[in-house]
Amino acid sequence: MTIKVGDTLPSVNLKYCPYDPSLEHACGIPQNLSTDSFKGKKVVIFGVPGAFTPTCNNSHLPEFHQKFQELTAKGVDQVICISTSDAFVMDAWGKWTKTNDKLILAADGNGEFVTATGLAQDLTKIGFGPLRSQRFALVADDLKVTYIGVETGSGVSVSGATAVLAAL
Known part of the structure; x- marks a missing residue:
């Protein structure tokens, strides 16, 4: 069942x-980001x-990086991008795209979030493996x-920053 x-x-x-x-090419030690920390906040995932x-x-x-100020102007506290990649890949992606200054790029490496929310998909047929995130956005x-x-x-479309802004 999907959330x-x-x-x-x-x-x-x-x-x-x-x-x-200061850590231009390294992650350091990945930190936990508990969804429980979103209590009392408005978040976009x-x-x-x-x-x-x-x-x-x-x-x-x-698009989420470009519209970050508009999202925060509408009361959003954090914008989090998740993928079933590991934290090091997500960190490298954020640095390469220069988006990690505003967005949190978080790893759902074991697929716990996407599985618990019903937002997982099997992309074995295209060589991506059996556990990947669907393309989605939620507030x-x-x-x-x-x-x-x-x-x-x-x-x-419905998972983009423009759609999220229209829903806020």
Whole structure:
């Protein structure tokens, strides 16, 4: 079952490398990012099937970075991008795209978040493996989902920053 508006976010730990401009080419030690830390906050979480992949890299991630100020102006406290990659890949992707100054690029390496929310998919047929995130965006206010957009085709529409802004 896929998470829906009104549901509570599951309690899981993601991994991320905090933004540190002095660590230009290294992550350091990945930190836990518990979804429980979103209590009392308005967060946007968007999921991508893979870091560095064409749509994720050229459309999805950049739009959230470009519209970050608009999102925070509407009360968003944090914008988190998740993928089933590891924290080191997510850190490298954030540095390469220069988006980790505003966005948190977090790893759901074991797929706990996407599995618990019903947002996992099997992309074995294209060589990506059996556990990947669907392309989605959700807004949670004090852990309650207030918006969810899951893509059913290719490209970015309901999971993009423009759709999220329209829902806020």
